[in-house]
Amino acid sequence: MTLPALSPDQADAWDALAEVLEESGIDLVSEEIAPPKPGKARVMAVIGKAGSGKTLLLAELTKALKAAGVDIVSGDYEGKRRKDRRTVAILAPTNKAAFVLRMRGVPATTIHRILYTPVYDPEYERIADWLTGAGERPSVDGLMEGLTEAALDRAKAFYDQHASIPGALAAAGLRGSDFIRGWKRREEGLDIGLVDEASMLDERQFEDLREIFPVLVLFGDPAQLAPVGQSGQMVFDRLAASQRLILNRIHRQEGDSPILDLAHALADPALEFDTFERMIREISARDPRVVWAERVESNLMAQSPVLVWRNATRIKLIHAFRAAYGAPGDSLLPGEPLICDGLELPLKHRKKRIDLEARGLIKGAQVIYLGPGRKPGFSRLHVVGAEEPRLSAASIVKIEMPDVEEPFIPYAARMGAAFLHGAAVTIHKAQGSQWPDVQVFAPDIAAAAWSGRSEAGVALWKRLAYVAITRAQERLYWVVRSRLARPSAPLGIDHLDAPAASLELTAESDD
Numbered sequence: 001m002t003l004p005a006l007s008p009d010q011a012d013a014w015d016a017l018a019e020v021l022e023e024s025g026i027d028l029v030s031e032e033i034a035p036p037k038p039g040k041a042r043v044m045a046v047i048g049k050a051g052s053g054k055t056l057l058l059a060e061l062t063k064a065l066k067a068a069g070v071d072i073v074s075g076d077y078e079g080k081r082r083k084d085r086r087t088v089a090i091l092a093p094t095n096k097a098a099f100v101l102r103m104r105g106v107p108a109t110t111i112h113r114i115l116y117t118p119v120y121d122p123e124y125e126r127i128a129d130w131l132t133g134a135g136e137r138p139s140v141d142g143l144m145e146g147l148t149e150a151a152l153d154r155a156k157a158f159y160d161q162h163a164s165i166p167g168a169l170a171a172a173g174l175r176g177s178d179f180i181r182g183w184k185r186r187e188e189g190l191d192i193g194l195v196d197e198a199s200m201l202d203e204r205q206f207e208d209l210r211e212i213f214p215v216l217v218l219f220g221d222p223a224q225l226a227p228v229g230q231s232g233q234m235v236f237d238r239l240a241a242s243q244r245l246i247l248n249r250i251h252r253q254e255g256d257s258p259i260l261d262l263a264h265a266l267a268d269p270a271l272e273f274d275t276f277e278r279m280i281r282e283i284s285a286r287d288p289r290v291v292w293a294e295r296v297e298s299n300l301m302a303q304s305p306v307l308v309w310r311n312a313t314r315i316k317l318i319h320a321f322r323a324a325y326g327a328p329g330d331s332l333l334p335g336e337p338l339i340c341d342g343l344e345l346p347l348k349h350r351k352k353r354i355d356l357e358a359r360g361l362i363k364g365a366q367v368i369y370l371g372p373g374r375k376p377g378f379s380r381l382h383v384v385g386a387e388e389p390r391l392s393a394a395s396i397v398k399i400e401m402p403d404v405e406e407p408f409i410p411y412a413a414r415m416g417a418a419f420l421h422g423a424a425v426t427i428h429k430a431q432g433s434q435w436p437d438v439q440v441f442a443p444d445i446a447a448a449a450w451s452g453r454s455e456a457g458v459a460l461w462k463r464l465a466y467v468a469i470t471r472a473q474e475r476l477y478w479v480v481r482s483r484l485a486r487p488s489a490p491l492g493i494d495h496l497d498a499p500a501a502s503l504e505l506t507a508e509s510d511d
Contacts, residue, residue, distance in 0.1 A: 045236035048247030097432035099385030273449035295483035304435035309444035335491035337422035360386035377413030438472035
């Protein structure tokens with residue numbers, strides 16, 4: 001396999017990872033694999049700031065493993081186990097982070113989709129084996145009535161393009177309830193795990209992954225915000241020096257991105273907030289990719305949230321957004337963005353919880369409200385970044401109001417997925433996500449600067465600004481006033497790409 005030109009620190013990291021993989025029985029140079037070797041589990045971390053080439057290294061490592069004969073394990077199907085089979089799973093903490101990787105050609109899934117595995121109906125497992133190359137094309141005789149050769153052809157065409165078993169079976173005219181009987185917690189270990197956005201991992205997730213993967217490689221940014229409750233420390237900070245591969249060189253984005261320039265300027269310990277804002281204003285005068293904004297653009301809030309530090313700011317912006325669009329106080333408009341705030345289900349409904357989590361409704365997932373479901377308390381939803389984004393679920397929607405302690409709840413099943421409004425989110429919750437255009441509410445960053453607070457020895461305002469700025473892929477709006485522009489058009493859902501075939505939960509029941 002021919003690698004792209006690597007910087008010296010990337011080449012050193014590549015060599016170190018290749019050595020670890022060779023010790024486990026995978027030779028990237030000769031493209032040969034052997035059964036897993038027993039021995040001590042290995043954890044490595046590739047650490048670098050935005051633009052240092054972590055994603056490039058992750059993508060090339062994935063390609064090299066595939067070229068060597070290592071099978072990629074997706075979140076929806078694994079195929080039959082073989083003694084000589086080697087596998088790799090590419091993981092991210094959130095649906096949106098996994099979606100960002102998939103848009104770059106890396107077949108990523110979420111950690112939840114690996115912790116929980118689907119239980120397939122044996123009748124349709126033959127189709128899945130055929131799609132993944134582990135079996136012969138099944139005969140339509142004896143399969144579900146109405147499943148034709150043309151339907152199998154559609155499934156194959158879909159799988160060849162998207163590598164999704166549920167999506168392929170849905171393209172053949174099957175619903176999830178036809179071929180997935182349920183979900184179960186993984187009992188057997190896997191092989192190799194590559195984890196992006198590892199700065200977001202908490203201790204429990206890290207330990208879960210170490211139990212599953214004998215070889216685990218973390219890719220993380222040390223300048224981001226650590227998970228809440230970990231005193232500014234990230235899981236890879238505890239690894240030995242020999243386990244941490246540092247990428248120091250910054251590789252420019254195409255066109256020398258001014259957004260990256262601003263992010264890396266924050267590394268200067270002498271930089272003050274006022275100086276940083278002057279830098280933003282100067283760059284905005286000569287480069288349209290950085291905008292010095294006197295107001296929040298409500299149109300953008302429906303596509304990507306305003307990033308804030310304080311919860312009070314978040315709630316005020318959400319209230320202003322809904323008022324600008326004329327949203328009624330007792331219901332949601334189609335197109336309103338939501339954030340999953342967890343699942344409110346008792347222990348006896350563990351199967352239902354696993355089903356919702358496996359389909360993308362995990363804490364922090366970004367969702368677009370499509371309309372009410374067929375039963376009271378249910379909502380039709382589009383899960384942003386999920387491989388099969390459309391579903392219907394029992395919902396508890398909470399609309400927080402300024403200066404009111406208890407949220408208003410326009411929709412509520414007795415139990416189900418809980419949601420907060422998503423027109424504005426805290427910078428902590430935005431980690432792992434990226435959007436083409438990002439609005440950062442600068443008065444909140446200023447408040448963090450005036451507070452004098454620090455995290456792991458770095459001024460808090462710098463960590464907040466770094467994370468917020470690096471969420472922007474194409475354009476950064478640095479909003480300096482508490483003003484909201486009127487929307488230019490009503491809210492809608494036409495901008496959402498409807499999947500070729502959508503999956504729904506097995507039934508809309510509220511028991």
